Amino acid sequence: MGPLETFVVESTIPEEADQYKQIVSDAITDLVLAKAIEKIKVVVTPEETLFQMVVVLRSGMPPVKVSDFAQVGEGTFGESEVVIDIDNEAYLPQLLENLWEMCGRINVHQPERKTISVTCDNPLEHISEIEEMIIEDPQRTLQSKLVDMAIRATPEGFRVRYHSLNGNHFIFVATEDIMKKEWIEEAHKMLDELTGGEPSGSSS
Amino acid sequence: MAAVLEPYIYEGGIHKHGLILELLEDLGGFLVQKIPAATEVTLIMLIPDKDIHLMEELAIKLLGKITKLPLTGTEIAVVSPTLAYHHLPHSACDIAEFLRRGGANTNMIGLARGMGRRVALSGDYERKLINEHDIALFSFGTFSDCIINKKPKLFEGIDIPIVVTGAPDIKTEDIPNADMYIGGIGRVSHRLRKEPELEGLDKMNEMVSEMVGRVRKEIAKDPLAVLPARVMKEIKDQIPEIEHVLTPAPITIQLDGLRVKLPYDEFHKRVENIEFDEGPLLSEVAKVMPSKMKNYILIKIQRKSEVGFVI
Numbered sequence: 179m180g181p182l183e184t185f186v187v188e189s190t191i192p193e194e195a196d197q198y199k200q201i202v203s204d205a206i207t208d209l210v211l212a213k214a215i216e217k218i219k220v221v222v223t224p225e226e227t228l229f230q231m232v233v234v235l236r237s238g239m240p241p242v243k244v245s246d247f248a249q250v251g252e253g254t255f256g257e258s259e260v261v262i263d264i265d266n267e268a269y270l271p272q273l274l275e276n277l278w279e280m281c282g283r284i285n286v287h288q289p290e291r292k293t294i295s296v297t298c299d300n301p302l303e304h305i306s307e308i309e310e311m312i313i314e315d316p317q318r319t320l321q322s323k324l325v326d327m328a329i330r331a332t333p334e335g336f337r338v339r340y341h342s343l344n345g346n347h348f349i350f351v352a353t354e355d356i357m358k359k360e361w362i363e364e365a366h367k368m369l370d371e372l373t374g375g376e377p378s379g380s381s382s
Numbered sequence: 383m384a385a386v387l388e389p390y391i392y393e394g395g396i397h398k399h400g401l402i403l404e405l406l407e408d409l410g411g412f413l414v415q416k417i418p419a420a421t422e423v424t425l426i427m428l429i430p431d432k433d434i435h436l437m438e439e440l441a442i443k444l445l446g447k448i449t450k451l452p453l454t455g456t457e458i459a460v461v462s463p464t465l466a467y468h469h470l471p472h473s474a475c476d477i478a479e480f481l482r483r484g485g486a487n488t489n490m491i492g493l494a495r496g497m498g499r500r501v502a503l504s505g506d507y508e509r510k511l512i513n514e515h516d517i518a519l520f521s522f523g524t525f526s527d528c529i530i531n532k533k534p535k536l537f538e539g540i541d542i543p544i545v546v547t548g549a550p551d552i553k554t555e556d557i558p559n560a561d562m563y564i565g566g567i568g569r570v571s572h573r574l575r576k577e578p579e580l581e582g583l584d585k586m587n588e589m590v591s592e593m594v595g596r597v598r599k600e601i602a603k604d605p606l607a608v609l610p611a612r613v614m615k616e617i618k619d620q621i622p623e624i625e626h627v628l629t630p631a632p633i634t635i636q637l638d639g640l641r642v643k644l645p646y647d648e649f650h651k652r653v654e655n656i657e658f659d660e661g662p663l664l665s666e667v668a669k670v671m672p673s674k675m676k677n678y679i680l681i682k683i684q685r686k687s688e689v690g691f692v693i
Contacts, residue, residue, distance in 0.1 A: 190527070197524045197549045197568055204571035224525040227499050330571070333523070334468040335498015354498045 182206075184217035184372065190225060198222055205330040209323045214239070214316075216346075217372050220331070227355055229332050232369040233324065233348040239316040242269060245309040252301050260301045260308060262294040269313045276311055324348055340365075347373070387411065387428040387611065389454030389485055390437070394446020396423045405440055409433045412611035414454060414635055426454055426485060428611050451485030452591040455610065455635040458486045459515040463502065463522070463536075465492030473567055474521045476574040477547060480583040481519070481590065487634045489515065489675070499532040509539040511674040516637045517593060519545045523569035526550040534558045543593055547586060564589050597637055607667035607689040608658065610635045613681065616656050616664070617642060621649065639668070639682040646672040646679050653679055660693050667693065 187202055189195035202220055206212055217234040244250060247266040253259035264270060277286045277296055285297040298304050321343060328341065328350040336352035340362050343349075349365045351357065392402055396418055402425060406413060409430055417424040429437055441448040458481055462474040470492070478488040491512060493504050512518045518540055522529050529548045537544050537559040546560045549568020557563055566582035567574075574583060614633045617640075618624060624632050627643050634641040642653060650672075654665035664670065664681070667689050673680035686692050 189525070191525075191550070194524050194526065194550060201524070201569060201571055208571065222525070224499070224527040330467065333498070334464060334466055335501055337498075354501055 182212055182215055182218065184219065186218070187220045187222070189222045194224075195222070202331045205327050208330070209327050211320075211323055211327055214320055214323075219368055219372050221368065222333070227336065227353050228361055229336050229350075229352040230361065230365045230368065231328060231331065231348075231350040232365055232372055233350075234369075234373055235320070235324075235346040235348065237346050239320070241312045241316070242314040243309065244273065244311045244313060247313075248273075250305050250309045252305070253295055258297065258299060258301055260296045260298060260304050262296070262308065264292050264294070267292070272313050273311075276313065277308075280311075328352075386431045387609070388431045388434060389414075389451045390427055390429050390434070390448055391451045391454075391485065392423075392425040392427065392437075392441055392446055392448050394423065394441065394444055396421055398444055399423045399425065399446075401444065402437070402440060402446075405437060409436065412609075412615055414611065414614070415631055417630075426451065428455065453481060453587070453594060454485035455637065456486045456516045456594050457514075457634050457636045457641065458488050458590070459491050459512045459518045460488050461491045461493065461496075461512060461518055461520045461536075463493055463496030463498075463533075466497070467571075468497070468569065469521065472573055473547075473570050476583065477519065477521055477567065477586065480587055484587045484591065486590075487631050493536070496536055499528055502533060502536060504536050504539070506539075507674065513539075513541050514641070514674060514680055515542060516597065517543050517545055517590065519547065519590070521567070522546060522548040524549045526552050529563075530556050534560065543597060545590060545593055562589060562593055594637070601638060601685075604685045604687050605692055606638060606683045607686060607691065608683055608693040610638070610640050610683060612658075612693070613640055613656070613664065613668070613683070616658065617653065620656050621652055623649070639680065641673055641675070642679040642681065643676075644679055645677050647677070650679055653681070658693055662691075662693065 187195045187199040189198060206215065214236055215233055216236045219232050221230045247269055248262050248264040250260060250262050253261045274286065277294065281296050281298055287295045289295060325341070332352045335354045338353050338355065338357050340351040340357055341349065347369055349369055351361050351365050403413060406427055406429065411427055411429040413425060413427050415426040438448055460474055460478040460481070462469040474490060478490055481488050491508065493508055495501065495503050520536065522533055529546065529550065530552065534557055543561045544559060545562045545564065546557055547564045547567040549566065551565045552563060554560055554563040564586045567586060574580065614635060617633055624644065629643050632643050650670055654663065654670045656664040668681050668683040671680050
C-alpha cells in the first residue's frame, strides 16, 4: 500500500482544483506527512467562501520506546551503572533529555558516540524502567503537523475554523463568514464516503 | 530635441570597465546602476539609440555582453495580499525577482488586511505608497471567482496602471479596473522552476514591458520637462552625500520621477535647489515631496505643458 491512496481536490472549476491540488500537495511534502496520510479529500467552494478537508490517517504508529532502538544492560562488574547501546542516533537528544530528568545530569555519561552509561544505585532495577521509557510519540507530533498542514492549505483569509480529530479521522472546515452547520455535516458525510463507513480506528 | 535613450545592461569583467563609463559619458548617456561583484561588474545604463553600435563594439572588445533591458528606469510595486507564507516567498518573490532581471526596481508591498474575500481591504497609507510607483502588480491566487468578483476592491484608489497575476486563464476585461491580466502565475508554495512556470514568468516580463511601453508613449505625448536620468546625474554631482547611502539603488529612477534615498528633512532644500546648466532649479521643473517609504524624498517631474519648456 503506497502513500496517499486517495488524493482528491474538488472545486467549482476543475482546472482550478488541479492548481489547488499542487498547493495541498506542497503543504503535505513540506511537513513530511505523505507517509502518515492514507486518504485525503479537499473541496474548495470559492463562491461560498468555503474550504473543507477530510483526512484519513494511517493507523498503527506506536510510540517509540528505548528498547526499540537500543540495548539496555548492566555495566561492568562492580560498577553500579546501566549501559545503553543505541542503534539509531535520531532519538539520542530526546533520550538524553529524558535520562537527565530521571537520574540527574551528573549521573549520565556518554563515553562513546553510541553508548550512554547511567550511574545509579540499583542498576538491575532501572534496566526495565529505561527500556520502557517512551522517547517519541508519533501520534502526538502528527497531530500538530496535521493542524499546521490544514492551516497552510487553507486560503489565508478563512479564519473561522472547525476541526475535529477522532482517532484516525481528521475533519477541517474553514470559512471567513459565520460557520454553517450544514458545512460541517457535509464534511462528515465526505469522510463517510472516503472511509466507506468503517469506524474511526483505535487510538485517539 | 533630446536623443532617445534606450536601456541596456553590460555584463563583463571589472577590468577596464571604466572605458565603458567614459564612452557613455561622451555619448551623453546615463549610468543608472553599477553593481560590482568580485571580478565582475554589471552596469545598467541608458544609451542614446543612435550610438548603440559604438557601445556594442567596445563591449565585444572588452569581452563583455550588452543586452537590452526593457524594464530599466521603472519602479514596480509587487503587491501581495499579506506577507504570510500563503503568498511569500513564492510566488510573489519569484515575480519580483523576474521583474528585476528585466531591469526594473521592485518593492514588495504586503498589505495588512488584503487576504480573504469579504474582508479584504487596503489602507490609505498603503494606497498612497503604491501610488508612488510606476506600475502596481498585484499577485493573486487560484480562483477566478475571487480575482473577478472580490479582489478588485483592492484596486480602489490606485491611480497608476494595475497589472494582475493569477493562475486561471481569464480576460483583462473581466476584471474591473485592472489594466492587464497575466495568467499562469497563481499561488504556489514551491519555487517556480518548472518549465511552464518559467514560461509564465517570461510572458509576464514581456507583458509588463508592453505596459511600460504604453506608459512611455503616454508620457511622450506631453514630455517631461527634464529626463529623470538627467536629474539623477545632477544629484550625484551636486549632493555628494548620496555616495554614502548604502541601499542598492540610492537613487531609483521612475518613468516620471525619482526616489532619492536621503532623509527628507535634512536634504529636501538642497534637492530643490539643484541647478541645471540651462538655468532653472529642480524645484521649477519638478515637485519634491516626502515619500511614504521611510523618510525618503520623492521627486515627480512636471510635464512640458505645465512648465512651458523642456531642458
